[in-house]
Amino acid sequence: MADYEYELNGEKNGEMVSIRQALESDSWDIVTLQQSSWQSTQYNTYQPYLNALSQYVKKYAPNAEQVIHQTWAYEQGSERLTSAGYHRDTFHASYGLRRYLLGLVWYETLTGNSIEANSFKDLDEPVEDALIPVIKRCAHEAVEKYHTCVDKNR
Numbered sequence: 001m002a003d004y005e006y007e008l009n010g011e012k013n014g015e016m017v018s019i020r021q022a023l024e025s026d027s028w029d030i031v032t033l034q035q036s037s038w039q040s041t042q043y044n045t046y047q048p049y050l051n052a053l054s055q056y057v058k059k060y061a062p063n064a065e066q067v068i069h070q071t072w073a074y075e076q077g078s079e080r081l082t083s084a085g086y087h088r089d090t091f092h093a094s095y096g097l098r099r100y101l102l103g104l105v106w107y108e109t110l111t112g113n114s115i116e117a118n119s120f121k122d123l124d125e126p127v128e129d130a131l132i133p134v135i136k137r138c139a140h141e142a143v144e145k146y147h148t149c150v151d152k153n154r
Contacts, residue, residue, distance in 0.1 A: 023060035030110055031057050034069035067110070096125035097135055104139035109146070116140055 002016040006025070023031070033053060039045040057066055100123050104115045115136050121127075 019056065020060050023057060023064075028061045028064040030067055031061055031064040032067045032069045033057070034071065037071040040071045096123055097127055097131060099124070100127070101135050101139055104136060105142055108140060108143045114140060 002018050002021065004017055004019065004022065005012055006015045006017045006022060007013075008026075017025070033050065034040075035046055035050075054066055057064065100121070104118075107113070107118070108115045118136075121132055
């Protein structure tokens with residue numbers, strides 16, 4: 001069933017696709033899997049579905065590395081929106097520096113390349129140039145600390 005709007009590199013083309021069609025549409029290096037944020041703390045909402053989905057991804061994108069996208073915690077006192085249709089709220093990253101920071105962390109984590117020398121800064125909201133190196137340093141340090149924690153627990 002074509003239930004998903006296809007988006008590539010941030011661009012929607014209006015095409016609806018199935019998961020299989022999306023997986024077969026390119027030779028993917030990485031496929032991320034994510035639970036909806038409001039259920040992400042409930043392990044029973046992952047299984048047995050995550051294993052089945054992982055096997056499905058393996059079948060239709062056999063060379064792709066699979067990564068779980070762990071959502072962040074809600075801010076204290078946040079009330080989850082219950083109305084249909086999501087919009088900017090208290091639990092999605094805001095535009096500008098916050099989404100830029102998330103993108104930097106993803107870039108460095110998934111590619112293994114340092115973001116410190118990366119010149120990309122096409123932001124969706126104006127940001128002072130002086131803040132860019134600060135955000136890059138924060139993202140780089142977050143990735144380093146994550147790897148330190150993971151290595152200690154292996």
